[in-house]
Amino acid sequence: MAKKNNDGYLSAAETRRISRQNRKTTNELEKKRKRKNVPESEYLTTMKDPGNAVEFEDLHTYFFTDVGTVHSVDGISFDVPLGKTVGVVGESGCGKSVTSLSLMQLLQRPQGQIVSGSIRLNLGNGKAYDITKTPEKVMQKLRGNFISMIFQEPMTALNPVFRIGEQINEVIALHDDEGKSDESIKERTIELLEMVGIANSEGVYKMYPHELSGGMRQRVMIAMALACSPKIIIADEPTTALDVTIQAQILDLLRNLKDKINSSIMFITHDLGVIAEMADYVVVMYAGRVVEKGTALEIFAHPSHPYTIGLMASKPVVGKKAEKLYSIPGKVPNPVNMPDYCYFKDRCEMCVSRCSGEYPGMIKLSDTHYVSCYRYYDEKEGK
């Protein structure tokens, strides 16, 4: 780990040493990535539970920067069951988006690298790929057809110089099966636009993104993501930039569409209200790790990790009058220099003596509810 003076500034020699080391590590990983003709057997795996669409297991995604290695995702494991919605909550910078980008293999390379762990993607018929080992060529076939993503900012995610129709056509033409006529592609695009609730679909087909409102643009983004009926939709804060009334429309739409094409949704947000409404399962992340996971009912009825409890208490709720809002003291630890004890200890008000020990493992509270906190060790195992 990089040595630092009190102000957090690095000497030039130190920076050079770090970047040399980074280059070495990333070059090695890149070389592994860029091999040609990787045999399928290398990335073919089987799902632990065929009822899951995606399984993350001990995933580590690091960013090798000039000030040190940032452990953005530091050993997370959770499953996305088929046909269900999994909500991922956490503050900004806790690794929510990096998790989804790892699944899409859209990390900023060479700095961002999946260092270890596996992501198993269910392709159906008992077949599964390990995304972390899948070569780029194969990945291009998976994106869109099996996994697709709805981005946060509908204002910036659409290309301003192409018409809406062209942008959706492109998706359909590139993915799905070969040999489609222009007319059938256009037909499919119009059908998609209608499916996401755009009334004037023929008109919108010919419009540019700037002619649409935020809610309409988000609908177009959703249409684009659904173009090839993917098995998994990653929704990365799809409603954060929208008004409440428009947000309600979009959430309704997503819920209906999910049932229609029977896919799983990985819903990333920091709004607990939205999570409660959308998700079947909830994963709470803090500083690159999963601190608690369980069904939505369990998490909202019995939040167990101090962070989850704090997060719920700090959000004002309509209809509940509170004199003062709870606020979690302190701030997220420096991502370059993580402590070796529980990451939340310095902000936690429920510490026990054991908290200064190594990072707590996952403790099972029920079949679906897991928490990573020492407070539950005694009750469960007396470990």
Add this chain to the structure above:
Amino acid sequence: MSEVIKDDFTPVSYDPQYVLQVNSLKKYFPIKGGFFGKTVGHVKAVDGVTFNLKRGTTMGLVGESGCGKTTTGRTILRLAGEKTSGQVLFNGKDVYDLSAKEMRALRPKMQIIFQDPFSSLSPRLHVGEIIGEAVREHNIVPANEYNDYIDEVMDNCGLQSFHKNRYPHEFSGGQRQRICIARALALNPEFIVCDEPVSALDVSIQAQIINLLNELKEKHSLTYLFISHDLSVVEHISDTVGVMYLGNLVEYGATEDIFNNPLHPYTEALFSAIPVPDPTAKMNRIVLEGSIPSPANPPKGCKFHTRCARCTERCKQEAPVQREVEPGHYVVCHLYDK
């Protein structure tokens, strides 16, 4: 082509219990078009807003984006050029009748906290200068007390004095928002417009800033106009709430009245759209169709009639006026005509 802007309103006189009286305030932005850049129309950003703000209270202003919340805030502070029509009385003085010199003297009393703490701080000034610039300009404290005063203000807002020599980029979002608050507070204001001060922040940081704003309000007996689209935050912080739609205040009253008994169909729809963090909660949602019409060409009659579920023939023809349905609870809707 250009339409005549009506300038008819009954002037109100000063009532000392109110720090701010806003009367039929209008702010139109001209749309220039054609070869000679003639004015071809107006964007009616604020189209007749009337409310009073009691000393030491907080008023929340909610509405969808583009409904004129921010423009209302800025027009009240005379930051958006000249008003189009109406009255803004701050402690009995019409803000728009003052000369530039008088206005300058009044500025420290009315401050604003902007939405985005990432773009509202100059990247080239260090924090001490950002907070202190206006203090020196307005001679708030004698020169020999200046340094201590800045330290005190920063301490009040939860910043340490060694932060003074740092630049904004060295701070996190929550701390930057504290700098913005310190900057506004340093001038000893009576009234602060908070323009979405927490919408760019994380939930846990939001709570810190909201608590800070509440503490400062008690300590310095401040009056806030709190603009936000997050209804749960507004309910928490406000004493009165105004709901805006397309440049009009459609409903206005005490927070409890508005949240327990929303009268205007728009308010009802807005409140039913709030996601509740409880997966067992039953949803009875009124989903509004479509999006907000263009303020350059608002619908005739009641502006909300295009999206209203309870729209009648009359709504399409005649614009409703503001009426007091319960004491202190005003609504602009034909449904409540006696």
